[in-house]
Amino acid sequence: xxxxxxxxxxxxxxxxxxxxxxxxxxxxxxxxxxxxxxxxxxxxxxxxxxxxxxxxxxxxxxxxxxxxxxxxxxxxxxxxxxxxxxxxxxxxxxxxxxxxxxxxxxxxxxxxxxxxxxxxxxxxxxxxxxxxxxxxxxxxxxxxxxxxxxxxxxxxxxxxxxxxxxxxxxxxxxxxxxxxxxxxxxxxxxxxxxxxxxxxxxxxxxxxxxxxxxxxxxxxxxxxxxxxxxxxx
Numbered sequence: 001x002x003x004x005x006x007x008x009x010x011x012x013x014x015x016x017x018x019x020x021x022x023x024x025x026x027x028x029x030x031x032x033x034x035x036x037x038x039x040x041x042x043x044x045x046x047x048x049x050x051x052x053x054x055x056x057x058x059x060x061x062x063x064x065x066x067x068x069x070x071x072x073x074x075x076x077x078x079x080x081x082x083x084x085x086x087x088x089x090x091x092x093x094x095x096x097x098x099x100x101x102x103x104x105x106x107x108x109x110x111x112x113x114x115x116x117x118x119x120x121x122x123x124x125x126x127x128x129x130x131x132x133x134x135x136x137x138x139x140x141x142x143x144x145x146x147x148x149x150x151x152x153x154x155x156x157x158x159x160x161x162x163x164x165x166x167x168x169x170x171x172x173x174x175x176x177x178x179x180x181x182x183x184x185x186x187x188x189x190x191x192x193x194x195x196x197x198x199x200x201x202x203x204x205x206x207x208x209x210x211x212x213x214x215x216x217x218x219x220x221x222x223x224x225x226x227x228x229x230x231x232x233x
């Protein structure tokens with residue numbers, strides 16, 4: 001991928017983001033997990049689950065790029081353009097941004113808000129101040145950009161988020177597809193995905209998926225009933 005100065009790339013793409021759409025498209029198979037059946041503009045969303053979170057994100061965000069939208073990633077660990085493409089992402093509409101140090105993180109994310117449809121960022125390792133929280137969330141709501149925190153680090157457990165989120169999804173690996181008894185090759189994975197957050201009324205929704213399936217799509221294997229928290233009643 002060609003290295004292009006961030007300001008120049010933003011100038012190129014700003015006029016063509018999907019500004020008219022209030023809900024960004026996701027594959028229909030994921031609609032059951034998301035209020036309104038898509039990614040709501042201006043929301044702060046979080047996906048956790050290490051490498052499984054990254055696979056889920058690519059599968060979920062692919063339709064945004066094929067519809068003409070733009071995604072920027074900021075300091076997301078383990079980015080693989082091949083993996084993104086295999087899960088349907090139009091990688092020519094994907095910006096991969098690395099900040100030189102933590103002092104540039106907030107300014108970089110802030111500059112991308114309003115210039116792309118989704119800003120996906122790795123869980124920050126530095127402290128984000130409450131004023132930075134408010135400023136980014138307010139700007140995202142005003143400009144209609146989805147902020148997506150992607151906890152894709154290879155760790156035994158997810159790190160606590162520093163940002164208040166509207167929606168959170170947890171991806172848990174169940175099995176690999178394509179492996180036999182001592183032979184075969186990895187063709188996909190099976191994930192259990194649970195969504196929860198204040199935008200779901202205190203409850204949660206969950207389902208099991210195969211991604212990618214043999215035909216290259218995401219396949220729903222099992223849908224679970226919505227669980228409503230007693231505190232939400």
